[in-house]
Amino acid sequence: MMNLFRTLFRKELLDASRDKRSVMAGLYYALGTPVLMCLLFSVLLKQLSASDELLISIDNADAAPALVQYLANNDIRQGEGADAKAIRLAVSTDFQQQLQQGRPATVIIDADRADDQLRTAIQRLERELGRYNSEIATLRLMARGIDPQLMQPIDVQMQDQATPDSRGGTFLGIASLSIILTLFYAAMNLAIDTSAGERERNSLTLLLSQPLSSLQLVLAKIAAIACFSMLGLVVILLVSKFAYGMVPWQQLGFNISLNTDFMLFTLLVGLPLALLSASLQVMVSFVAKSFKEAQTYVTMVLLVPVALSMVTTYNIAPEYLQWLPIAAQQQAMIGFLKGSAIAMPQLLVSSLLTLAIFAACSYASSRLLKSEKVVFGL
Amino acid sequence: MNTTTLKHLCAAWPLIAATALLMPAAVAAQQAKASQQAAPTLTPCYAKNLSDRMLCGSIRRPLDAAAPSQGASIDIHFAVLPAINPQHKQEAVLAFAGGPGQSAFDAAATFAYALRYARESRDILLVDQRGTGKSGLLQCDGLDLTSQFALDENNLDIVSMTRSETELCRDKLQVDLSHYTTVAAAADFEAVRLALGYQHLHLYGGSYGTRMAQEYMRQYPSAVLTATLDGVVPFNQSFGAMGAASDASLEAIYTYCDASPECRQQFPNARSQLQQLQQTLTERSISTTVRHPRTFELIELKLTRAKLQQALRFALYRNSTRAMLPLVIDQASKGDYSALIGLMLAQDFAADLSVGVNFAVVCGEDRPFWTAKSQAEFAKSYLGQSWLQGAKTSCDVWQVTPVAADYTAPLQTDTPVLLLSGGLDPVTPPGWAELAMVKMRNARHLVAPHATHIVASQSCAPKLISQFINQQSAAELDERCLQQELRKAFLTNANGTAMPTATALAASPTYTTISAQE
Amino acid sequence: MIKVTDLHKKIGQVQALNGLSFAAHNGTITGLLGPNGAGKTTCLRTLFGLLKADSGSAEIDGLNVVSQSRQAKQQLGLFPDPCGLYERLTPREYVQFFAQLNGMAGKDAKDATDEVLSLLKMQDIADRRCQGFSQGQRMKTALAQAIVHKPTNIVLDEPTRGLDVMSTRVLRDLLLMLKQQGHCVLFSSHVMQEVAALCDQVVVIAAGRVVAQGSPAELCLRTGKTNLEDAFISLIGTDEGIAA
Secondary structure: OHHHHHHHHHHHHHHHHOOHHHHHHHHHHHHHHHHHHHHHHHHHHHHHOOOOOEEEEEEOHHHOHHHHHHHHHOOEEEOOOOOOOOOEEEEOOOHHHHHHOOOOOOEEEEOOOOOHHHHHHHHHHHHHHHHHHHHHHHHHHHOOOOOHHHHOOOOOOOOOOOOHHHOOOHHHHHHHHHHHHHHHHHHHHHHHHHHHHHHHOOHHHHHHOOOOOHHHHHHHHHHHHHHHHHHHHHHHHHHHHHHHHOOOHHHHOOOOOOOHHHHHHHHHHHHHHHHHHHHHHHHHHHHOOOHHHHHHHHHHHOHHHHHHHHHHHOOOOOHHHHHOOOHHHHHHHHHHHHOOOOOHHHHHHHHHHHHHHHHHHHHHHHHHOOOHHHHOOO | OOOOOOHHHHOOOHHHHHHOOOOEOOOOOEOOOOOOOOOOOOEEEEEOOEEEEEEEEEEEEEOOOOOOOOOOEEEEEEEEEOOOOOOOOOEEEEEEOOOOOOOOOOOHHHHHHHOOOHHHOOEEEEEOOOOOOOOOOOOEOOOOHHHHHHOOHHHOOHHHHHHHHHHHHHHHHOOOHHHHOHHHHHHHHHHHHHHHOOOEEEEEEEOHHHHHHHHHHHHOHHHEEEEEEEOOOOOOOOHHHHHHHHHHHHHHHHHHHHHOHHHHHHOOOHHHHHHHHHHHHHHOOEEEEEEOOOOOOEEEEEEOHHHHHHHHHHHOOOHHHHOOHHHHHHHHHOOOOHHHHHHHHHHHHHHHOOHHHHHHHHHHHHHHHOOHHHHHHHOOOHHHHHHHHHHHHHHHHHOOOOOOHHHHOOOOEOOOEEEEEEOOOOOOOHHHHHHHHHHEOOEEEEEEOOOOOOHHHOOOHHHHHHHHHHHOOOOOOOHHHHHOOOOOOOEOOOOOEOOOOHHHHHOOHHHHHHHHHO | OEEEEEEEEEEOOEEEEEEEEEEEOOOEEEEEEOOOOOOHHHHHHHHHOOOOOOEEEEEEOOEEOOOOHHHHHHOEEEEOOOOOOOOOOOHHHHHHHHHHHOOOOHHHHHHHHHHHHHHOOOHHHOOOOOOOOOHHHHHHHHHHHHHOOOOOEEEEEOOOOOOOHHHHHHHHHHHHHHHHOOOEEEEEEOEHHHHHHHOOEEEEEEOOEEEEEEOHHHHHHHHOOOOHHHHHHHHHOOOOOOEO
């Protein structure tokens, strides 16, 4: 039994490894995605992070020199040109009088809040204006012999459970999504080739005529594909470690670092997924009547893991989804990266589910190979 | 740390020395055998006004380093503010708090701000110096505000009052302060470093923390890669000299007022108003009834020179309160003390300082080196004189063993050192940094001319500090950004600042209309 | 020894096998002759266990191909049509793989592979990948695969299709040699000459059943024709689908 499996597995591995096009197609994903992500994140971060200096236009600045100086000391300045943001701060003409009389002096922030590129800058401006407000108010109360702390009936102290590693949020989601999907994309071409392809090349019937069970054959194929999925996983982890290391996360006060422990953890939770991925895609390819049809079906089926991963990434998954394969594993990876507690029950259940689906798909494939229709593509 | 650091340099200041020493808030040392150090357990923890999660732990240290196996021990508590992207896991930035007697843990938010760029790649390590914060705080409670206001310092025997209050505190605390000097505390920091496994440290000290940093460098030179000293307290300078610094810092306000047209116009006699008020209050106390700043109840105020000086002293720490001063004095001269009470609130900040550590440092490391000449020098200023008097009286009670005679030798080092001073600093003026660096062979002193005490809290210094730590050299630093104007426009009424054109506007129809409505 | 008994198989609407029975004996070459669509391939696929007969049975050396499929298959060497090569493997890897599939252990499989490769004079192409092989090279590789594990029975599905003269001769020699060694050789063909030249026994199939069985000479005798081709046409009643 085992010898036969080993023989089949070795042949599948050898055959697949010589299928340079399919292997590389899978590895291109593993190699390219982190690099693309790295570029994407860097661009995003640049927009998100409050750069040191915020240039805005200030109307009637002469009316409020103290305010303008306060903003300048916090690196918000009047400026023009390409670096200046489309934010206009208009100081009312009666600013100083109003201030002197203890009435609110109006300043207008003129900007488009729906513009994602401006949002952080607007918030920063609002925050600094708020601080200026409280500084002036503090002085006003002190000048009247009143403790400024009276303005603060409750002292809200935030204790943030986040660690520098756990703040990445969506970024972590996207990074882990790209890592998990490797297991599927690295396997795709090989899975189709070894099933629909093998049938189209007529070697499938010859194999099935040999003294072996179709389950052995299917398992050997799945194991070989899973190996390449895992190879893809190793590659994307290594490349990600390197690529994400170059993204200036710390500017946003968090960090995404893929350490060795995370890699080992990911390989461990990824293994059942690799088996699921391979068995699912092999099954779908066998159901398809031709190579081309298999490509179409597999592409469609892959939308399911992508969808599961997406809802996890954007944290819009309903509770029950967190027990499902892919979602739970990804959640665990994110948890691991964040350094927060990993939901073990979910991870265990979903890993068992993953293995169950793998078993079901493998069995189904082996049944398919007993069907004349499937074997001869009728 | 902004305004609060070093405030207890004046712990022997009459007002506080006479009133601050009532109840011991914590028992200093725990009676326990110093046990073998295992790796400390770290648990998540938080500090005030800092939402970031830190990791806290403690190690047990013998109270008396000379006899470690017997006697009392003390748990030294520390917190690690983890690096955002720990590229240098073997290094940490160790931050020393001021005081003497401030808790580094309490100042965590200030350190997190000052070291926010340095933290991008290195952990920030905060250690509560023995006798402060969580490491066996040595504190005696002070008077409440109502009682303080009612105190008439002009008609009290300050010396005997200070002595009796100090004795009371000594009896409650029951510790030998000789174990709480800068010299004695340095080994605790080293023990924490070893326990946490950092190979090297970058030091950041603010105010008195700069002296602690220098002492640490003196004892453990090989552990230190760089040191940033912000608001420098040299070994070869007595705290008594801060009276002169305070006077100079106050004088700068009036110079600035003279130079600014709206201030000069609003307060043409600002200087003489202050002198007149000081003179009056020296001669007699003014009794009046005022509103309690929080309860709004009518309470009694005995306004004295001591209270005025105290209020001025704390007002000097911040540019925002500095901008109030001419208005405060103007109103007080006219019999309206509301604004002055506002300034007096600053002393509330002093609550959590360690009285014990403060006296350990003052009596063990400062007083032994006074000379007749230096005392005469200190006595030239009101602050220096009253500090001398208080310190003398208190130290007689505490009986702290003096540190070795070579303590006052300036630190000699090749380690890169960045010294930062604020030109308006009322406690550690730029000249002190110059004194500290005479034997430093790899040092650079940068002055932010308009900054007050602790430059990193008010300027672009956090960036420079990070750059200095990364490059391990101060040579490349571009200090131009430190020149920025930090002073605020003077308050010309209780609502805000005047404009050069304020009078013109005041005459405008709009203004008249509004006034008419009121 | 291969024996099929009363095989029935319906594929779609077509009754592909309709009570097919025959036996092929050891030491003989048996030709399965029939026009296109007569049921030859269906018969062979049933023999390999790829198709399940609706009724009837197939046995190899007395082993039922359904109930004792593994043992039965081990006694069977298979030369499929088309060859079913792995383009990315070399003949050596390919042949050795099938040797192992048929239960030969590592060393034995290797030796057997060497042996069969030299027997077929394939040393020059043994370590080239099959991609780009000529039809003759493909045929040889497939044949090597079929006989590497030394099965008693060798089944060839249209083995001469697309072969040049030289290759055909090699194949012929080989089949004769196998016969000499006592193997049971069964091959399907619709090429008359081939069958006439090689077969000891011919099974003529039409519409899923055996219409005649015997040596070429016997068939000629029975139909009163002088050559097999005429005999064949006479037997199935048409010359459609037969190549001369």
